[in-house]
Amino acid sequence: MTILVAVPESPEGRYALGAAAAEAKSCATDLVVINLGLRRLDESILPRDVELTVIERSGPQRGPADSVLEYVAQNPAISRLVIGMKRRTPVGKAVFGSVSQRLLLESPVPVLAVKPESAA
Structure with missing residues (x-):
């Protein structure tokens, strides 16, 4: 059993x-x-109290959702995916794609979606 967290450059x-560390x-x-x-x-944000592995995405050739979904498909030990969410307007959801939305809908493992309090 392994927890996977998708970490974009954002709060x-x-x-x-x-x-995910918790x-x-x-x-x-x-x-x-x-x-x-x-x-x-930035390694200073990595938790020190859990065993972890960091996977660096190699360039923009693959979309972020594709990278995550491919990793999950290739690693059967992944039991849960953790993602961060932010508030978006209905128009924003329709016009701009959402990596989080795609991961929620297409992930073959359960997804824990979290939202920072300030993003409420």
Whole structure:
């Protein structure tokens, strides 16, 4: 059993990382962090109290949702996906695609979607 967290370069991504670390700790399992940003993940934000692996995305050739879904499909030990959400208007949802929405709908494993209090 492994927890996977998708971490974009955003406050929601940092919040999801914290929630995923707490989830991994409560389940006594390891954590895989997939960095959806195009820059290397700032290691100072990584939790120190859980066993973790960081996967760096290699460039923009694959979309972030594709990268996450492919990783889940190739790793049967993944038991849960944690993602950060932000508030969007109905027009924003219709006009702009949503990585979070796609992951919620297409993930073959349960998804824990978290939202920082300030994003409420």
